[in-house]
Amino acid sequence: MKIGLIGLGTVGQGVAEVLLEGSFPSISLINVCDIDRKKANIAPHIFTENPNDILDNPEIDVVVELIGGIEPAKTYIKTALSNGKDVVTANKLLLCSCWKEIMSCVKDNGRKIRFEASVGGGIPIISSINQALVANRISGIYGIINGTTNYILTKMFEEKRGFYEVLKDAQEKGFAEKDPSLDINGDDTLHKLFILSCLSFGKMVDIGSIYKEGISRIKGQDLLYADSLGYSIKLLGIAKENNGSLEIRVHPAMISKDHLLSSVSYNYNGIYIIGDLTGPLLFYGQGAGSLPTTSAVIADLLSLSSNEGFAIPDVKSVSCFLMDELKLRYYIRFMAIDKPGVLAMIFGVLAKNNISIESCIQKERGEVVPIIITTHETLEGNVIKAIEEIDKSPVIKEKTLTIRIEEI
Amino acid sequence: MKIGLIGLGTVGQGVAEVLLEGSFPSISLINVCDIDRKKANIAPHIFTENPNDILDNPEIDVVVELIGGIEPAKTYIKTALSNGKDVVTANKLLLCSCWKEIMSCVKDNGRKIRFEASVGGGIPIISSINQALVANRISGIYGIINGTTNYILTKMFEEKRGFYEVLKDAQEKGFAEKDPSLDINGDDTLHKLFILSCLSFGKMVDIGSIYKEGISRIKGQDLLYADSLGYSIKLLGIAKENNGSLEIRVHPAMISKDHLLSSVSYNYNGIYIIGDLTGPLLFYGQGAGSLPTTSAVIADLLSLSSNEGFAIPDVKSVSCFLMDELKLRYYIRFMAIDKPGVLAMIFGVLAKNNISIESCIQKERGEVVPIIITTHETLEGNVIKAIEEIDKSPVIKEKTLTIRIEEI
Numbered sequence: 001m002k003i004g005l006i007g008l009g010t011v012g013q014g015v016a017e018v019l020l021e022g023s024f025p026s027i028s029l030i031n032v033c034d035i036d037r038k039k040a041n042i043a044p045h046i047f048t049e050n051p052n053d054i055l056d057n058p059e060i061d062v063v064v065e066l067i068g069g070i071e072p073a074k075t076y077i078k079t080a081l082s083n084g085k086d087v088v089t090a091n092k093l094l095l096c097s098c099w100k101e102i103m104s105c106v107k108d109n110g111r112k113i114r115f116e117a118s119v120g121g122g123i124p125i126i127s128s129i130n131q132a133l134v135a136n137r138i139s140g141i142y143g144i145i146n147g148t149t150n151y152i153l154t155k156m157f158e159e160k161r162g163f164y165e166v167l168k169d170a171q172e173k174g175f176a177e178k179d180p181s182l183d184i185n186g187d188d189t190l191h192k193l194f195i196l197s198c199l200s201f202g203k204m205v206d207i208g209s210i211y212k213e214g215i216s217r218i219k220g221q222d223l224l225y226a227d228s229l230g231y232s233i234k235l236l237g238i239a240k241e242n243n244g245s246l247e248i249r250v251h252p253a254m255i256s257k258d259h260l261l262s263s264v265s266y267n268y269n270g271i272y273i274i275g276d277l278t279g280p281l282l283f284y285g286q287g288a289g290s291l292p293t294t295s296a297v298i299a300d301l302l303s304l305s306s307n308e309g310f311a312i313p314d315v316k317s318v319s320c321f322l323m324d325e326l327k328l329r330y331y332i333r334f335m336a337i338d339k340p341g342v343l344a345m346i347f348g349v350l351a352k353n354n355i356s357i358e359s360c361i362q363k364e365r366g367e368v369v370p371i372i373i374t375t376h377e378t379l380e381g382n383v384i385k386a387i388e389e390i391d392k393s394p395v396i397k398e399k400t401l402t403i404r405i406e407e408i
Numbered sequence: 409m410k411i412g413l414i415g416l417g418t419v420g421q422g423v424a425e426v427l428l429e430g431s432f433p434s435i436s437l438i439n440v441c442d443i444d445r446k447k448a449n450i451a452p453h454i455f456t457e458n459p460n461d462i463l464d465n466p467e468i469d470v471v472v473e474l475i476g477g478i479e480p481a482k483t484y485i486k487t488a489l490s491n492g493k494d495v496v497t498a499n500k501l502l503l504c505s506c507w508k509e510i511m512s513c514v515k516d517n518g519r520k521i522r523f524e525a526s527v528g529g530g531i532p533i534i535s536s537i538n539q540a541l542v543a544n545r546i547s548g549i550y551g552i553i554n555g556t557t558n559y560i561l562t563k564m565f566e567e568k569r570g571f572y573e574v575l576k577d578a579q580e581k582g583f584a585e586k587d588p589s590l591d592i593n594g595d596d597t598l599h600k601l602f603i604l605s606c607l608s609f610g611k612m613v614d615i616g617s618i619y620k621e622g623i624s625r626i627k628g629q630d631l632l633y634a635d636s637l638g639y640s641i642k643l644l645g646i647a648k649e650n651n652g653s654l655e656i657r658v659h660p661a662m663i664s665k666d667h668l669l670s671s672v673s674y675n676y677n678g679i680y681i682i683g684d685l686t687g688p689l690l691f692y693g694q695g696a697g698s699l700p701t702t703s704a705v706i707a708d709l710l711s712l713s714s715n716e717g718f719a720i721p722d723v724k725s726v727s728c729f730l731m732d733e734l735k736l737r738y739y740i741r742f743m744a745i746d747k748p749g750v751l752a753m754i755f756g757v758l759a760k761n762n763i764s765i766e767s768c769i770q771k772e773r774g775e776v777v778p779i780i781i782t783t784h785e786t787l788e789g790n791v792i793k794a795i796e797e798i799d800k801s802p803v804i805k806e807k808t809l810t811i812r813i814e815e816i
Contacts, residue, residue, distance in 0.1 A: 018543060018685075116540070122686030124532075124540030132524070132532030135426065135706035260692060263671045277426075277703035278530030282692035284668060295685035298543035311714070 001027050001305040004054030004085075006076055007067035008034040008042055011090060011117070014294035015064065016042055024298065026305045031057065055079045062304055064297060065089040070097055077102065081109045088300040090117035090293060096194035096207060103312060113312070114300035119192040120145060122292030123285040124299065125271050129199045130312065136275030138200040140240040142408050145192045147267035147287045148183035149215050149235040151175045153252075154265040157223040157232070163216060175267050185214035186235065186250040193237030193250060200239065200273070202313040203246050205320035213251035217401055222333060225361065225372050226254050226403075229331070232262040233403060247321035254331055254405040261408065272408065324381030329358065329405040332383070334371040334390065335398035342395050346371065353386040354378065368397045374405065409435050409713040412462030412493075414484055415475035416442040416450055419498060419525070422702035423472065424450055432706065434713045439465065463487045470712055472705060473497040478505055485510065489517045496708040498525035498701060504602035504615060511720060521720070522708035527600040528553060530700030531693040532707065533679050537607045538720065544683030546608040548648040550816050553600045555675035555695045556591035557623050557643040559583045561660075562673040565631040565640070571624060583675050593622035594643065594658040601645030601658060608647070608681070610721040611654050613728035621659035625809055630741060633769065633780050634662050634811075637739070640670040641811060655729035662739055662813045669816065680816065732789030737766065737813040740791070742779040742798065743806035750803050754779065761794035762786065776805045782813065 005016055012034070019029040020043060031054045032043050040047040054060055055076060063080035065087060067073050073094050077087050082105070089095070095102065095118055106113045116126045129138070144150050148170065155166045167184070170176035182188045190212050198204050215235050226233050231254035239248040255262045260282050264270030269287030274280045286292040336342045343362070350357065350373070361372040375383070387400045413424060420442070427437040428451060439462045440451050448455040462468055463484060471488035473495060475481050481502050485495050490513070497503070503510065503526055514521045524534045537546070552558050556578065563574045575592070578584035590596045598620050606612050623643050634641050639662035647656040663670045668690050672678030677695030682688045694700040744750045751770070758765065758781075769780040783791070795808045 024543070122683065123689060124536045127540050128532045128536070131711060132535050132707045133703065134710055135432070135703045260668070260671050263668050275530065275703060277699040277706075279694045279697075279700060281531060282690065284690035284692070286687045289687075291685040292687060295541065295543045295683060298685075299540045302542050303539060306719070 001061045001301070002059050003027060003029045003062050003064060003301065004031040004033070004057060004060040005029060005064040005066065006033045006051050006054060007065065008032060008036070008039040009066060009068070010290040011293045011297070012066040013042055014290040015066065015297045018294055018298060024302065027301050030060065051076055055083060060085055062086045062088060062301065064301070065091060066297070068093065070094050074098060074102070078105050081105050081111045084109065084111065086112040086114075086304050088114045088297055088304070090115065090297065092118040092188075092191040092195060096191045099198055099204060099315060103315070106312075112304060114303060115195070116300050117293045117296035119195050120269050120271060120283065121285065121287040121289060122295040123269060123271065123283045123287065124296070125196065125283050126199065127299070127303070128283065129196065129273070133273070133275050133278065136277045138273060138275050140274045141193070141196050141200055141238065142261060142272040142406070143189070143193060143196065143237040144234050144261060144264050144268075144270045145237055145287055146183050146189045146235060147269060148176045148180060149189070150264065150269070151267040153215060153218065153223065153233055153235065156218070156220050157227065160220055160224070162220055163218065184216055186212040189235060189237045190250045193239055193248065196237075196271070197239040197246065197248055198315045199313065201241055201246060202315050203241070203318045204315050205246050205248060205318060209320040211249040211251065211323045215252050218252055221370060222331075222401065222403065225333070226331065227257075229254075229359070229374060230257055231255060231405065232257055234261065234264070236406065238406070242321045245319045245321045249323065252403050254403050255408060259408055324379070324384070326380040326404070327377055328380065329377050330375045330383050331403040331405055332373045332375070332387070333401045334373070334396060335368050335400070336371055337395045337397060338366060338369045339395070343371065345393060345395065346373070346390055349386050349390050350375075353382040355382055355386055409469045409709070410467050411435060411437045411470050411472060411709065412439040412441070412465060412468040413437060413472040413474065414441045414459050414462060415473060416440060416444070416447040417474060417476075418698040419701045419705070420474040421450055422698040423474065423705045426702055426706060432710065435709050438468065459484055463491060468493060470494045470496060470709065472709070473499060474705070476501065478502050482506060482510070486513050489513050489519045492517065492519070494520040494522075494712050496522045496705055496712070498523065498705065500526040500596075500599040500603060504599045507606055507612060507723060511723070514720075520712060522711060523603070524708050525701045525704035527603055528677050528679060528691065529693065529695040529697060530703040531677060531679065531691045531695065532704070533604070533691050534607065535707070535711070536691065537604065537681070541681070541683050541686065544685045546681060546683050548682045549601070549604050549608055549646065550669060550680040550814070551597070551601060551604065551645040552642050552669060552672050552676075552678045553645055553695055554591050554597045554643060555677060556584045556588060557597070558672065558677070559675040561623060561626065561631065561641055561643065564626070564628050565635065568628055568632070570628055571626065592624055594620040597643060597645045598658045601647055601656065604645075604679070605647040605654065605656055606723045607721065609649055609654060610723050611649070611726045612723050613654050613656060613726060617728040619657040619659065619731045623660050626660055629778060630739075630809065630811065633741070634739065635665070637662075637767070637782060638665055639663060639813065640665055642669065642672070644814065646814070650729045653727045653729045657731065660811055662811050663816060667816055732787070732792070734788040734812070735785055736788065737785050738783045738791050739811040739813055740781045740783070740795070741809045742781070742804060743776050743808070744779055745803045745805065746774060746777045747803070751779065753801060753803070754781070754798055757794050757798050758783075761790040763790055763794055
């Protein structure tokens with residue numbers, strides 16, 4: 001099987017190095033391409049600046065696309081497919097933005113596509129869902145699938161430091177990008193969750209309709225309060241079927257410290273997936289980085305070279321479950337002026353909105369203090385309405401933070 | 409693809425039911441066989457008592473062997489292979505006892521064999537090692553792969569009850585067999601570990617040369633002392649390459665409570681496997697039971713029906729690493745008469761054998777009391793020698809227990 005590789009970033013370099021070592025005699029890398037001429041030194045004898053040298057080369061059986069982003073990656077992949085080549089990609093943004101377009105192109109050309117590296121780095125989650133779990137009806141996915149945010153939340157808790165301080169440290173250590181916004185704001189988690197959801201449920205929703213919330217509003221004190229209540233806070237991607245629509249959302253969530261996902265720390269990923277036959281499964285490992293991702297790309301190539309008949313399900317568009325209709329318990333942190341009557345006001349508004357209180361902590365003293373409330377199960381719509389009203393009060397000095405408590 | 413199924417125990421029934429529902433149009437079950445005529449009611453129209461009706465039926469493409477044990481399963485599998493059929497089996501005892509014989513027979517007949525259900529129930533560990541991780545050199549496997557013993561150890565700790573009491577309870581709840589000896593004594597873990605080790609390292613040792621120790625000597629107090637020292641106790645199967653030989657062993661081990669394996673509780677399995685590219689991975693789920701195992705058997709069938717070219721590595725016989733040469737830290741529980749001079753005697757013998765002490769606890773008072781010692785890293789041979797000598801003393805009232813402390 002002859003391979004052409006486009007994109008020599010850190011993952012592309014890793015893949016090129018492993019393939020050029022020659023440990024996989026069934027696979028031979030015959031062309032690598034990058035727009036940056038300086039990358040030629042990785043493999044000068046097979047380097048080209050022109051992707052068409054790969055896309056139009058009739059000798060090449062499989063194109064590995066590792067440039068990322070939507071264009072020109074999409075054009076390259078579609079050209080490769082129409083030229084009769086199979087494709088391996090790690091491009092989660094492209095897959096979730098153009099799922100149907102790419103999969104139709106695969107089908108129309110009778111080719112194959114593999115994308116194990118798009119979710120969970122070296123964790124074999126795509127092949128597990130598509131092959132090993134294929135006898136199961138999957139009822140839910142709960143994923144910690146962004147290493148950067150998991151690292152930051154872990155360090156904030158362990159070292160009792162603030163978000164921005166830990167972010168800076170993570171950037172210095174290479175666990176966060178220079179521009180970490182896609183990680184921090186939940187986009188990266190959303191892209192991966194979208195792919196897992198297509199494969200697990202054969203269903204998708206308009207990506208713009210998916211609720212998404214990042215971690216930048218979490219404070220060190222939230223992690224400590226969560227801990228004292230028996231929870232850790234993780235940025236979760238959650239997907240499940242709910243009355244024919246798809247409940248899919250990305251946000252920080254409180255998980256019981258007894259749950260295995262709560263022990264997934266630092267830059268690690270953990271994907272908890274529930275099959276009707278298997279029961280719950282957890283897949284854990286490094287979700288990013290050059291070597292783990294290289295492992296996934298090579299596994300995809302070997303799967304193509306062994307002519308594996310891996311079926312990607314047809315994906316149907318359905319409606320997205322409305323967040324207002326969620327029924328969960330909530331952690332709510334108000335930042336309020338420390339004076340008599342504030343609690344009464346808050347409790348009054350909550351009661352008016354049918355929200356019953358499970359616990360309330362107001363330990364600190366000062367001018368503005370956190371008031372921590374956890375609720376019994378209640379409708380999210382009610383919580384939002386109540387907080388909107390409470391936040392209008394002059395005694396509330398900061399936008400109130402809510403964190404969903406997930407019983408997994 | 410036409411299937412014949414031999415063995416209608418709980419897993420066989422589960423597989424038959426799922427296949428007869430017709431959710432997998434590419435697979436059709438055309439014969440089921442059991443020696444017990446009463447099982448005919450599961451599928452009377454396709455039932456036979458005679459396995460040759462399946463083995464000699466030229467219509468059948470794949471034989472699913474779910475009777476377990478070595479004979480007649482081995483004969484059935486070899487006959488099926490020579491008759492040009494592929495085989496799916498969950499038979500861990502047969503695979504580890506006759507690995508080379510079975511794999512040669514597969515090769516000689518140009519057939520395929522699948523055995524996802526032999527290890528870890530519904531956890532896709534076999535396909536992950538064989539396909540997804542194939543680009544990796546695996547450096548170690550640490551597995552909690554017996555649900556019965558994990559359930560017992562978890563309950564002993566949680567409910568502060570003794571081994572036999574919890575075992576009885578586990579039997580009543582269906583988490584332990586009527587005759588649980590294969591689980592309790594470590595044999596079941598050993599069989600599964602052997603298979604994982606063949607696949608991960610392409611190496612095997614004489615199965616009789618593998619060190620194996622069960623859990624029946626663990627007392628509730630060991631779990632509590634371990635906890636106070638920051639550890640949990642798990643029955644582990646460990647395999648790694650060590651200077652060309654294979655270090656492979658099964659025994660209770662102390663694992664730091666911070667390690668994810670330590671959170672694998674109740675009847676769940678967890679397999680921690682370290683690849684050079686992926687880094688550490690954990691696979692977690694239900695390692696037994698009718699439905700999870702059915703999930704694995706169906707995945708194997710679908711993998712055969714999609715004509716997947718899954719390569720099973722050639723396995724080389726190598727020597728087994730000698731336990732005497734292990735270098736670990738140890739937890740040692742002496743049961744000694746509570747009188748002056750006992751500790752001095754124990755410490756003296758340990759010192760003579762070059763064993764240095766990390767901690768010592770002797771909290772209880774009474775006639776015979778536990779003395780808990782943890783050592784710094786030391787040679788296992790020295791520990792054994794020292795304990796042999798100490799156990800000869802009349803002040804020691806019970807065979808001394810050692811538990812290896814594993815830094816994973």
